[in-house]
Amino acid sequence: xxxxxxxxxxxxxxxxxxxEPSNFELxxxxxxxxxxxxVQVRNRWLSVDPYMRGRMMxxxxxxxxFEIGKALQGGAVGxxxxxxxxxxxxxxxxxxxxxxxxxxTSTPEGAMMMKLPPVGIPEQAFLGVAGxxxxxxxxxxxxxxxxxxxxxxFVSGAAGAVGSLVCQMAKLRGCKVxxxxxxxxxxxxxxxxxxxxxxxxxxxxxxxxxxxxxxxxAPKGIDIYFDNVxxxxxxxxxxxARPFARFPICGMISGYNATEPSPGPANIVNVIxxxxxxxxxxxxxxxxxxxxxxxxxxxxxxEGKISWRETVKDGIESTVDAFLGLFQGENTGKMLVNLTGEx
Amino acid sequence: xxxxxxxxxxxxxxxxxxxEPSNFELxxxxxxxxxxxxVQVRNRWLSVDPYMRGRMMxxxxxxxxFEIGKALQGGAVGxxxxxxxxxxxxxxxxxxxxxxxxxxTSTPEGAMMMKLPPVGIPEQAFLGVAGxxxxxxxxxxxxxxxxxxxxxxFVSGAAGAVGSLVCQMAKLRGCKVxxxxxxxxxxxxxxxxxxxxxxxxxxxxxxxxxxxxxxxxAPKGIDIYFDNVxxxxxxxxxxxARPFARFPICGMISGYNATEPSPGPANIVNVIxxxxxxxxxxxxxxxxxxxxxxxxxxxxxxEGKISWRETVKDGIESTVDAFLGLFQGENTGKMLVNLTGEx
Numbered sequence: 197x198x199x200x201x202x203x204x205x206x207x208x209x210x211x212x213x214x215x216e217p218s219n220f221e222l223x224x225x226x227x228x229x230x231x232x233x234x235v236q237v238r239n240r241w242l243s244v245d246p247y248m249r250g251r252m253m254x255x256x257x258x259x260x261x262f263e264i265g266k267a268l269q270g271g272a273v274g275x276x277x278x279x280x281x282x283x284x285x286x287x288x289x290x291x292x293x294x295x296x297x298x299x300x301t302s303t304p305e306g307a308m309m310m311k312l313p314p315v316g317i318p319e320q321a322f323l324g325v326a327g328x329x330x331x332x333x334x335x336x337x338x339x340x341x342x343x344x345x346x347x348x349x350f351v352s353g354a355a356g357a358v359g360s361l362v363c364q365m366a367k368l369r370g371c372k373v374x375x376x377x378x379x380x381x382x383x384x385x386x387x388x389x390x391x392x393x394x395x396x397x398x399x400x401x402x403x404x405x406x407x408x409x410x411x412x413x414a415p416k417g418i419d420i421y422f423d424n425v426x427x428x429x430x431x432x433x434x435x436x437a438r439p440f441a442r443f444p445i446c447g448m449i450s451g452y453n454a455t456e457p458s459p460g461p462a463n464i465v466n467v468i469x470x471x472x473x474x475x476x477x478x479x480x481x482x483x484x485x486x487x488x489x490x491x492x493x494x495x496x497x498x499e500g501k502i503s504w505r506e507t508v509k510d511g512i513e514s515t516v517d518a519f520l521g522l523f524q525g526e527n528t529g530k531m532l533v534n535l536t537g538e539x
Numbered sequence: 540x541x542x543x544x545x546x547x548x549x550x551x552x553x554x555x556x557x558x559e560p561s562n563f564e565l566x567x568x569x570x571x572x573x574x575x576x577x578v579q580v581r582n583r584w585l586s587v588d589p590y591m592r593g594r595m596m597x598x599x600x601x602x603x604x605f606e607i608g609k610a611l612q613g614g615a616v617g618x619x620x621x622x623x624x625x626x627x628x629x630x631x632x633x634x635x636x637x638x639x640x641x642x643x644t645s646t647p648e649g650a651m652m653m654k655l656p657p658v659g660i661p662e663q664a665f666l667g668v669a670g671x672x673x674x675x676x677x678x679x680x681x682x683x684x685x686x687x688x689x690x691x692x693f694v695s696g697a698a699g700a701v702g703s704l705v706c707q708m709a710k711l712r713g714c715k716v717x718x719x720x721x722x723x724x725x726x727x728x729x730x731x732x733x734x735x736x737x738x739x740x741x742x743x744x745x746x747x748x749x750x751x752x753x754x755x756x757a758p759k760g761i762d763i764y765f766d767n768v769x770x771x772x773x774x775x776x777x778x779x780a781r782p783f784a785r786f787p788i789c790g791m792i793s794g795y796n797a798t799e800p801s802p803g804p805a806n807i808v809n810v811i812x813x814x815x816x817x818x819x820x821x822x823x824x825x826x827x828x829x830x831x832x833x834x835x836x837x838x839x840x841x842e843g844k845i846s847w848r849e850t851v852k853d854g855i856e857s858t859v860d861a862f863l864g865l866f867q868g869e870n871t872g873k874m875l876v877n878l879t880g881e882x
Contacts (some may be wrong), residue, residue, distance in 0.1 A: 250812065257812045258782065283699045426808060439601065448808045460803025464770060465818030468601045469593065475816040476810030 200227040200236065200277070203512050204267040204297035210256030211252055213455040214523060219252070220516045225267075227299045229278065234301050234515075235309065236278040242295040242512075242533040243271035243323040244519040245357075249452045270295035270501075271323050273312070283349045284311070288494045291322050298512050300534060315494045324357050324530035326493055326534040328479055333361035333422075334489045335482035337369075337442035340475045341420040345370030348414050350433055353424030354391065355382035357504075358446060358528035363389050371420075373440055374413045375427060376406075378525045385505065385528050403428040410436045415442075427458055433468045445476040450516050453523055543570040543579065546855050547610040547640035554595055554631070556798040561848050561860045562595070568610075570642045572621065577644050578633075578652065579621040584854075585638040586614035586666040587862040588700075589767075592795040609679040613638035614666050616655070625633060627654070634665050641878060651675035658837045667700050667873035668847040669836055676704035676765075677832045678825035681710075683818045684763040687852055688713030691757050693776055696767030697734065700726035700873035701789060705765045706732050707845050711801055716761070717756045719749075719772060721868045726846065728871050733876040753779045760784075769793045770801055775811045788819040796866055848872030 201224055208221040230236045248270055251262045262268055272295030276288040281304060284290070292307040294300045300307065312322050324330065337343060349366040353359040354375025365371045367390050375386045375499075376395040384393040393413035400406040410418070410432045421433035421439050426448025433443060450459040466472065507517040507527035513518040515533045521532055544567055573579045593612055594605045605611055615638030615838050619631040623858025624647060627633070635650040637643045641849040643650065655665050667673065679701075682685060693711040697704040697718025709716045710733050718729045729737035743749040753761070764776035766830040774855045776786060779853035794801040809815060845878040850870035853860040858876045865874055 258814075430807070431803075445810050447811065451808055460774075460805045460807045462800035462803045464773070464803045464807075465794055467788050467817060468790065468821070469819070471601075471819050471821060471824065473819075474810060476812070476814050478811070478814060481814065519838035 200238070201225065202297050202299040205512075205515050207252060207262045209264065210254060211249075211453075214254065214453040214495045215249070215520060217516055217520075220268075222513065225297075225510065228301050232279045232303050233281050233303055234279075235276055235281050235284045235304060235307075236301040237274040237290060237294070237307070237309075238277050238299045239272045239274035239290065239295065239297065240534075240536045241273040241323055242518075242520060243328070244514055244515065244531050244533065245270065246447055246449045246452060246518065246522050249523075253332050255395050258480075267295050267393075268296035271328055272296075273319050273322055274299070280479065284309075285406050289319050291327065296515060305378050308334070313490070315490070317494075317497060320506065320532055320534075321504070323391045323532060324506065325361060325497070325502065328489070328515070329357035329530060330361055330491050330493055331482060331486060332446060332479040333365060334492070335440040335479060335485050336422060337362050337365050337475055338421070339482065339485070340444035340473075340477060341370050341422060343369040343420060346372075346442045347419035348372045348374065348416065348438075349420040349422065349508050350374045350410065350414065350418040350436070351374070351391075351424075351446065352376045352429040354389075354394070354395075355385050356424060356528070359422070359424050360385070360389055360504065360529055361502065363391050366422075367391070368496065368501060372414070374410065376420070376425070382525075382528060389503070391527050397425075397429070398537070400428075403431040406432040407435045420444070422446060424449060431461045431463055434461055434463045435473065437466065437470050437472050438471050440468060441472045443472060443474040445474060449523065506532050508532050508534050510534050543581070543642045544568065545570045545640050545642040547857075548858050549610050550595060550605045550607050550608065551605065553597060553748050554796075557796040558595065558863060559858055560863075563611075564854065568640075570727050572709060573623045573644050576617055577625050578624050578627045578647060578650075579644040580617040580633060580635065580652075581620050581639070581642045581648070582615045582638065582640060583632075583877075583879045584663040584666055585596065585858055585861075585878065586615040586660050586671070586695050587858065587865060587874050588613065588672070588874065589790055589792045589865050591862065592866075601823075603743050611639035613637050614671055615640075616665055617642070618664050619671050623839070627652075634670065638685035639858060642794070643691055646860045647880055656833065658833070660837075660840060663849065663877075664847070666875060667849065668704060668840070668845065669833070672700035672873060673704055673836055674731050674825060674829060674832050675789060675822040676701045676708060677836070679765060679789050679820055679823060680705050680708050680763070682825065682828070683787035683820060684765060684785050686712040686714050686763060689715075690762035691715045691717065691759065691781075692763040692765065693717045693719070693753065693761040693779070694734075694765045694767075695719045695740075695772040696790070696792065697732075697737070698871050699727050700870070702765070702767050703728070703732055703847065703872055704845065706734050710734070711762070711839065711844060715757070717753065717761070719768070725852075725868075725871060732846070740768075740772070743771075744775075746774040749775040763787070765789060767792060771790075774814060776805045777804055777806045777815065780809065780813050780815050784813060784815045786815060786817040788817060851877050853877050
């Protein structure tokens with residue numbers, strides 16, 4: 197029958213600094229039979245993403261904060277198990293924003309539900325390369341970065357879900373790419389992605405060392421800096437920017453768990469003589485690019501021009517571990533939680 | 540006869556921190572009779588501007604650094620006294636970049652010489668409201684700021700040559716304007732300019748106080764921040780920015796004389812959730828706007844819609860004092876040196 201129970205992760209308390217398992221609680225809840233216009237979905241894959249840390253704080257922002265005692269939210273891919281909505285039928289694969297849980301019943305609008313298009317890629321790719329991280333990379337690089345053939349693009353968090361796609365898209369645009377990530381495994385991954393130079397930031401203990409590494413990797417300077425990290429990486433980018441450089445600012449994960457404000461970039465004045473453009477962006481403002489993105493991305497994937505990796509943890513119990521792992525650099529490519537039991 | 544001598548200010552040594560009079564030396568030099576294609580000019584007004592501090596450092600930038608032992612350069616307005624160039628005749632009023640001196644002989648190109656247009660404003664206004672500071676205000680506000688009627692514009696250095704024009708142009712565009720400057724005289728001047736709220740930054744000892752003052756002045760936040768100051772002002776603007784705010788970065792005078800790097804804006808991460816655009820710019824990249832600017836500005840001046848002030852020091856000897864005064868906030872409006880002897 198269509199009556200289900202679901203385990204869901206709730207925010208038990210607001211994290212201060214690095215979140216701890218005790219900030220979260222796993223609770224069991226009923227998933228009602230769908231009423232008129234509702235759909236019941238069993239999730240198969242959950243997404244955890246760095247931006248979720250921001251929603252755990254009680255502050256005004258572009259999305260409301262998570263509420264204490266309520267289920268967290270995030271990207272998920274699942275399968276319709278029951279439906280009282282004319283457009284959805286059992287067996288349909290859907291993406292939604294009702295992650296962090298095993299199952300739910302909702303109207304399609306309430307869940308931001310979309311049927312997965314039949315483009316021949318694995319379902320969980322709609323949480324990564326063909327989903328929000330993919331569109332994030334595409335929109336930030338093209339709309340703000342405006343890459344031109346022969347330019348040099350610096351990408352931080354280059355082995356992550358977004359960064360690894362920015363690196364590959366920039367290569368497809370004829371750019372030279374310098375990627376930064378942490379540790380030998382990720383250096384090897386960046387080489388596989390075809391970047392022209394890789395910087396191991398764990399071997400660069402401060403901004404000065406990072407600047408030296410970036411100057412060595414890009415002696416003529418950088419035209420685009422795609423920022424996922426902030427902090428010393430932003431300082432190095434400001435130092436090495438060429439005139440009229442563009443900085444799409446996607447994330448600043450280095451500061452997300454700071455309890456004191458992290459130092460700002462002391463060389464921000466460089467924006468004037470170098471006429472640098474710095475622009476923060478949010479993927480949801482760029483939904484208008486989705487059709488173009490899906491066309492390009494499907495083509496690139498089918499031609500073998502874009503590859504991706506996943507770091508997968510199994511079972512609803514592992515969701516918090518997966519989320520915390522993002523801040524330890526545990527993921528190469530997209531961090532996912534697999535609920536299919538087929539891991 | 541056309542043979543002149545000229546006193547000129549030379550860079551004696553590179554300043555460290557706040558420049559001192561000993562970094563400059565006044566020297567006398569010959570001004571040769573103009574050869575074929577050359578023009579001999581006696582300067583009548585000299586401009587001193589904050590950006591000149593940057594050229595006193597030995598670093599690569601968009602203009603080469605001033606050389607030790609050579610005359611400094613900057614905007615000037617003068618009168619042709621002799622000419623071997625078909626387009627220039629004695630008596631012509633010209634602007635040039637060969638300031639910091641009483642007279643010179645040069646080709647028009649070598650001096651970036653332009654005849655003053657006959658638009659019925661005082662000659663020295665071509666160093667201010669109708670010159671480089673005017674175009675700076677015009678280009679930064681319009682091209683980067685993109686003001687829309689009803690938006691709120693925050694201007695730092697609002698009583699200065701550029702800032703005072705930004706305030707007035709933003710009012711002409713139907714914006715609410717909050718200006719920041721230092722001390723009661725400048726507060727009175729900002730009121731005269733018609734700003735909606737004025738902040739005395741000297742009464743705001745730190746970024747926190749400036750944030751409180753800006754929140755009180757613009758409770759709904761700011762859409763544009765025209766930055767002449769940097770430092771705490773930039774922090775306050777990031778804190779009070781509304782979504783999709785634009786920050787034309789014209790100058791960061793608060794840091795120009797720092798011997799240690801000034802702290803960067805610790806809240807730079809705000810650019811992401813607020814999707815802020817920060818863009819540094821240089822007036823010389825915006826020369827294409829000059830005709831449009833002169834048309835608008837002449838009209839505004841003739842209609843009494845733009846006013847301006849000058850802070851004038853007399854005689855070539857006072858040039859260094861005038862320059863140093865910029866960093867003490869001595870000027871209201873444009874800081875000028877009057878060489879006409881008619882002061």
